[in-house]
Amino acid sequence: AQKVTQAQTEISVVEKEDVTLDCVYETRDTTYYLFWYKQPPSGELVFLIRRNSFDEQNEISGRYSWNFQKSTSSFNFTITASQVVDSAVYFCALTLNTNAGKSTFGDGTTLTVKP
Amino acid sequence: DTAVSQTPKYLVTQMGNDKSIKCEQNLGHDTMYWYKQDSKKFLKIMFSYNNKELIINETVPNRFSPKSPDKAHLNLHINSLELGDSAVYFCASSPLTGANVLTFGAGSRLTVL
Numbered sequence: 001a002q003k004v005t006q007a008q009t010e011i012s013v014v015e016k017e018d019v020t021l022d023c024v025y026e027t028r029d030t031t032y033y034l035f036w037y038k039q040p041p042s043g044e045l046v047f048l049i050r051r052n053s054f055d056e057q058n059e060i061s062g063r064y065s066w067n068f069q070k071s072t073s074s075f076n077f078t079i080t081a082s083q084v085v086d087s088a089v090y091f092c093a094l095t096l097n098t099n100a101g102k103s104t105f106g107d108g109t110t111l112t113v114k115p
Numbered sequence: 116d117t118a119v120s121q122t123p124k125y126l127v128t129q130m131g132n133d134k135s136i137k138c139e140q141n142l143g144h145d146t147m148y149w150y151k152q153d154s155k156k157f158l159k160i161m162f163s164y165n166n167k168e169l170i171i172n173e174t175v176p177n178r179f180s181p182k183s184p185d186k187a188h189l190n191l192h193i194n195s196l197e198l199g200d201s202a203v204y205f206c207a208s209s210p211l212t213g214a215n216v217l218t219f220g221a222g223s224r225l226t227v228l
Contacts, residue, residue: 035216039156045205045219089156102171103217105158 002027004094006106013082014114021077021109023092029053034068034075035093035103045091051075082113118142121206121220128196129228135192136223138206146170147189148217149181150205158205164189165211196227 003026013019025034036048049059051068059066063080079086092106119140128134140147148171149161163171164183178194193200203222209215 037217043203044221045158045207045217047216047218050216091158102160102163108156108158110156 002029002032002094002096002104004092004104004106006090006092006109008109009107010110010112012112012114015084016081017113018078018080019082019111019113021079021090021092021111023075023077023106025073025075025092025094027094027096029096031097033095033097035095036066036075036077037091037093037105038088039091039108040085040088048077048090079111082111084113084115087111087113116141117221119206119208119218119220121204121223123223124221125224125226127226127228130196130198132196133192133194134196134225135190136204136206136225138189138191138220140187140206140208140218142208142210142218144208144210144218145186146209146211146215147183147186148207148209149189149191150207150219152203152205152222154202161204162189162191193225196225198227201225201227 005024032053034051038046056068065078067076089108089110091108093103095103121138146165148163152158161175162181166186167183180192183189203224205222206220207217209217
């Protein structure tokens, strides 16, 4: 069975600080997909990124960057120069290609960015 | 136009009652899901339908019964509500099964008194 661990339950930073959210996953499958979703205080869940297991290239999108390392089974998310609007719960998720789209979510990391 | 819409957004009811939550997507997606988010924000899949067929049924009490009249709709009916059913229920859809991105509805907050 697959598992996703987000060890950081809550993180608090001051605006403009950089912050990294950790995600460690477990699976025996060789083909899988990793995701990050954001849930702001308004409650909706918003997709941020998807990565497949064969693509270890890091990705940068504006202030957001993702570091995927198969050797450590990690898919970490860094926000550079954080802003108050980044305050949200962030979820890491794992989906296997074989299990009909069932996504296993981590428990989430609540990020608070203070002005 | 809302891509995945759920109604109602809020639902407050007494223990023992039966209630339904409706979900509709206008994205043309083949697969729809119900997820439950508890008070600690943990997200767990409950059901998944692909083209009106049930493909994922997690360990959910029989009191929960999903129904998909067509591939654009997935409703959730809950019988004999219990206090522990209080949660936010999210509907989601994706183009196919497999590793597709989930598009979520805004959630339906169910409070059982």
